[in-house]
Amino acid sequence: MKVPGLQVGQNSIGIIGKGGIKVYINARETKLSGDELIDYLRSYDASQILKVEVITTPPSKYDAAGNAGIINIRLKSRPKDYVGGTASASYSAGEKDNYGYGGVSLNLSKGRVSSFLNGGTTQGNYETREKNYRYFPQNTWNSRADYTNYMNSFYLQGGVDVSLERDWTVGMQAIYNHSAPKPGNALSWTEVYDASTAVLDSLLYSNSDKDTSSDRLNLNFHTDKVWDDKGKKMTWDVDYLRDNRDENMGFLSKTLLPDGTEIPGTNFDYNYLQHRKVDVVSSALDFILPFEKYKITAGAKVSFTNTRNGINYDTSDPTLVQDDYFRYKEQIYALYADYSREFSERFSMQLGLRMEHTRTTGISEAKDTEDKHDYTRLFPTVYLLYSPTDGHALNFSFSNRISRPSQNMVNPFPFYQNKYTYACGREDLKPSYTYNAELGYTLKNNFNVSAYYSYSDDVFFQVVDLDAETNVTSFLWENFMQTHAFGLNNSYTFRTKWLQTYAQHGVSYRRTTSSAATTSPEEKGWAYNASLRNTFFFNEKKTLLATLSGSYSSRQYQGIYLMSPTYSVSAGMLYRLLNNKLSLSLNVNNLFVSHSKLETMSNGLKIIADNQFSFTSFRIGVSYTFGGDIRSKGQRNSNEDIQRRL
Structure with missing residues (x-):
């Protein structure tokens, strides 16, 4: 399913112009990210989805954290007294990718009870490649690293909803993810050249193996209560999340002369052990209160996060920090209210205000430090919509967002x-x-043009520090940037009986100032981005179709980094049979794809990175939807709305 405004990759999904996303299924957050989220979304066939809502500016009901947009996937409701599901499988093969996915989703609705059970697994491997060039005064370092990563994961998700009475339901959900792939490998080598003669001086070689395993359990209890036919409603959610991750890496490195002779005393070896535990308890209470001329949505949320991160190095260099136990606690208390009103058929307004109080504590045993933060912030949102005539609409939005550092960003323990x-x-x-x-401005709900402005303060990012005396490169998290950005975006959907085309492009200007002594004080410039998605229908019932999509981003600044132009092209075919119950698909991902290149300055020295995280691959897929009614005489349809959460 191709959705306007979304940017979909092999193992990623995002909203164009946003730094990240949060994914909701029938208005409830999945609380998944990365590969776990991708595996979970693969379990849903396109035939199960009613619509995908893309919210680029979330209202006050949603957390103020991040510049992420929201994707709310609404599933089709099943009739009462129904049992059925979907089985799906896919396999990707390419130059550097070989992995398969298989999953089953089951749904059961009987009387007042509706339930579901989903499961799936991903197996295989993929490779990535990183290159960088560091220009020191005396020499130049050209590095390359090839990573081989393995996948061996499965997940289970189940839930049940019960209608206690006509307008009151309670339910529970559980999601369990487990990953235990075979150890991944990284091979890297660095060629060191004399800067004045360009003659090879030495070679640095390293080999590492990393063994990881993770388990995540997410439990949810929820209840929905509707009081009248005007829409007065209460929802209450309680969640518990437990995330465990173990990582063991062995690293061997040595320095060689150009003829391959090892230089004595230059080896650097270590074994790295990490054990991380995260517990999150949260609860949210929301009310929808409709009145004659306006509607109020209000609620509260609390969340408590406790992270324990134990790290140990067994290294050949006794001068380096050996071990640490880092604890990080975060408490967030939130209140919000939204006021919406339609003054006429032409003009409507929504005002929102969210207050969040945050407390954090970070404790490092190795450095014997304890750092605490305690702050309260208000986050307003404004939405205005005006339709001067039929088919024409003007809209304005304003919002304030917060980006909080994660526990690894505030952990002072070095990772080598x-x-x-x-x-x-x-x-x-x-x-x-x-x-x-x-x-x-929107014309006939099809042609869109928008202008935006964004300002960010105290932006935190990794500062690159190249030390000309020791040749050491460090990446240190700091608050050091301010960013101003404005731009113009345009999108249009063109439809005929045999073709649907969605085109989106935009031009922007970004200016970033830096207070870090090692970086350039200012970076600024223009950028252009475009994407095109075509869907071709080969028959009247639209059961045989093909897709062709591409994207392009010009040279542009992202913070202190200058990004080179990037592009990608993908294509696919889909055939639906047996009254759309059986789907067969073939996709070519990254038919044409560019490297991810960037450069920056540190202490007047240049560093260039040239990475390739995506390669050309072919993916075949099949899915089959099955099921039917299990009706019993006299039963009533009391849980249709509940099934939309399945």
């Missing part, structure tokens, strides 16, 4: 990639804030 490269967090890292304003 090799003897000359390491990264670490900063315990006093502060949150950053973003203000967004957008003015848009």
Whole structure:
């Protein structure tokens, strides 16, 4: 399913112009990310989806964290007294990708009870490649690393909803994810050249194996209560999340002369052990209160996060930090209210205000430090919609967002990639804030044009520090940037009986100032982005179709990094049979794809990265939907709305 405004990759999904997303299924957050989210979304066939709602500026009901948009996937409701499901499988093969997915989803609705059970697994491997070039005064370092990653994961999800009475339901859901792939491998080598003669001086070689395993359990209890036919409603959710991750990496490195002779005393070896535990308890209470001329939505939410991260290095260099136990606690208390009103058929308004109080505590045993933060912030939102005539609409939105650092960003314990490269967090890292304003025009719900402005303060990112004396490169988290950005976006959907085309493009200008001594004080410039998605229908029933999509991003600044142009092209075919119950698909991902290239300056020295995370691959897929009625005489349809959460 191709959705306007979404940017979909092999193992990623996002909203165009947003830094990330949160995914909801029937208005409830999945609380998944990364590969776990992709595996979960693969379990849903396109025939199960009623519509996909893309919310680029979330209202006050949603958390203020992040500049992420929201994707709400609404599933088709099943009739009462129904049993059925969908079985699906796919396999991807390519230059650097070979993995398969298989999953089953089951649904049962009987009387007052509706339930579901989903499961799936992903098996295989994929590769990525990273290159970088560091230009020191005395020499130049050209590095390359090839990563082989393996996948061996499965998930189970189940839930049940019960209608206690006509307008009151209670339910529970559980999701369990487990991943235990075979150890991945990374091979890297660095060629060190004399800067004045361009003669090869030495070679740095390293080999590492990383063994990881993870388990995640998410439990949810929810209840919905409707009081009258005007829409007065209460929802209450309680969630518990447990996330465990173990990582064991062995690293071997040595320095060689150009003839391959090892230089004595230059080896750098270590064994790295990490054990992380995360517990999250949260609860949200929401009310919808409709009145004669307006509607109020209000609620409260609390969340408590407790992270324990134990790290140990057994290294050949006794001068390096050996181990640490880092604890990070976060408490967030939130209240919100939204006021919406239609003044006429032409003009409507929604105003919102969210208050969030945050407390964080970070404790590092190795450095014997304890850092606490305690702050309260208001986050307003404004939406205005005006339709001067039929088919024409003007809209305006304003919002304030917060980006909080994650626990790894505030952990001061260093992570070593090799003897000359390491990264670490900063315990006093502060949150950053973003203000967004957008003015848009829509013609016949099809042609869209919008202008936006965004300002971000105290932006945190990794500062790259190249030390000319030691040749050490460090990546350190700091609050050091302010960003101003404005732009113009346009999108249009063209439809005929045999073709549907969605085109989106935009031009933007970004100016970033930096207070970090090692970076350039200012970076600014224009950028252009475009994407095109075509769907071709080969028969009247639209059961045989093909897709062709592409995207392009021009040279542009992202913070202090100058990004080179990128592009990609993908294609696919889909054939539906047996009254749309059976679907067969063939896709070519990244038919043409560019590298991810960037450069930046540190202490007046240049560093260039040239990475390739996507390669050309072919994917075949099959899915089959089955099921039917299990009607009993005298039963009533009391749970149709509940089934929309399945």
